[in-house]
Amino acid sequence: MDGRLAMHPHGIMFHHFHGGAHAPSQGSIDAQAMRDLIQHVGVERIISADEWLCRAESDSLEPQDVCLTFDDALRCQLDIAKPVLDELGLTGFWFVHTSMLEGEYSRLEVYRQFRETCFDSLIQFYSAFEEQARNAVGCQTVSNALDRLDIGTYLAEYPFYTPADRRFRFIRNQILGEERYTRIMDDMIGMFGQSIEALARDLWINAEDIRNLSDAGHVIGLHSHTHPVAIGELPPDRQKWEYKTNAQKLENIIGSAPRVMAHPCNSYTHATLDVLRELGIAFGFRANMVEGNWSPLECPREDHSNIIREMQACESPSSPATSLATSR
Numbered sequence: 001m002d003g004r005l006a007m008h009p010h011g012i013m014f015h016h017f018h019g020g021a022h023a024p025s026q027g028s029i030d031a032q033a034m035r036d037l038i039q040h041v042g043v044e045r046i047i048s049a050d051e052w053l054c055r056a057e058s059d060s061l062e063p064q065d066v067c068l069t070f071d072d073a074l075r076c077q078l079d080i081a082k083p084v085l086d087e088l089g090l091t092g093f094w095f096v097h098t099s100m101l102e103g104e105y106s107r108l109e110v111y112r113q114f115r116e117t118c119f120d121s122l123i124q125f126y127s128a129f130e131e132q133a134r135n136a137v138g139c140q141t142v143s144n145a146l147d148r149l150d151i152g153t154y155l156a157e158y159p160f161y162t163p164a165d166r167r168f169r170f171i172r173n174q175i176l177g178e179e180r181y182t183r184i185m186d187d188m189i190g191m192f193g194q195s196i197e198a199l200a201r202d203l204w205i206n207a208e209d210i211r212n213l214s215d216a217g218h219v220i221g222l223h224s225h226t227h228p229v230a231i232g233e234l235p236p237d238r239q240k241w242e243y244k245t246n247a248q249k250l251e252n253i254i255g256s257a258p259r260v261m262a263h264p265c266n267s268y269t270h271a272t273l274d275v276l277r278e279l280g281i282a283f284g285f286r287a288n289m290v291e292g293n294w295s296p297l298e299c300p301r302e303d304h305s306n307i308i309r310e311m312q313a314c315e316s317p318s319s320p321a322t323s324l325a326t327s328r
Ligand SMILES: [Zn+2]
Pocket: 071, 072, 223, 227, 264, 265
């Protein structure tokens, strides 16, 4: 186990699962891989979510304590991961954005579904996307900007990204920005004869599922209302609206005010943490293990793909690293 992991209590962050009606997608794992991961980490180290909150409140988390966390309220988590938790008698944290409950869909997840279902490979999608980006902002502009991309250092805190993953994110984040990116992706979806509504079908759990999870002892936490990709860059009053709306909607469903949250796409600033404190949120989770002065609102989390890479390296030290990048 990585030295950092042994030294600080942390969460393990899960996103996508496959099995049954859920097709494999980039970074997804099946139920057996989840069992293997939990065994590798050590089931005895894993603390149920409600117990974790108790220990966090009494400042008695031990360095080896680990909890399991599920972001984005995905239906594949409920269908594939929840039964594994039931088998092991564990509960987890579920960080739930709420706009999809009102038919307003997080583009992040819809776009992922588009890439996974309309292209033979991720590389094919990246290539089609770059062509559209070049059409939209000019070939030379994209080429000039890409000259500044240092593949070795860009997003280095996410070691599981491949060079192609980094190039795509650089074009999306540094060249296009959210508005142009959204327009290009929506146009591409139309070009493929698809729609946001069709791609969004069955991606997320509903209010009843959220209530059932809470009733079964799982802990439901905030993840913003609309899941912006860079919430930390929004004005503080907009950030407050995101978290307050999210908190009110979740409270209406589970009957009590959430006390914990996870930062969507790991995006936050000091202003975000102030907003969360104002809303009475005492505990939060980051989306990586980058060293820092972790406050109670910044508990580190290890992406499940890093642990699986570590397990694969133990099994066959000479095999090439597989791309296990998540969708972020
Ligand atoms: Zn998220």
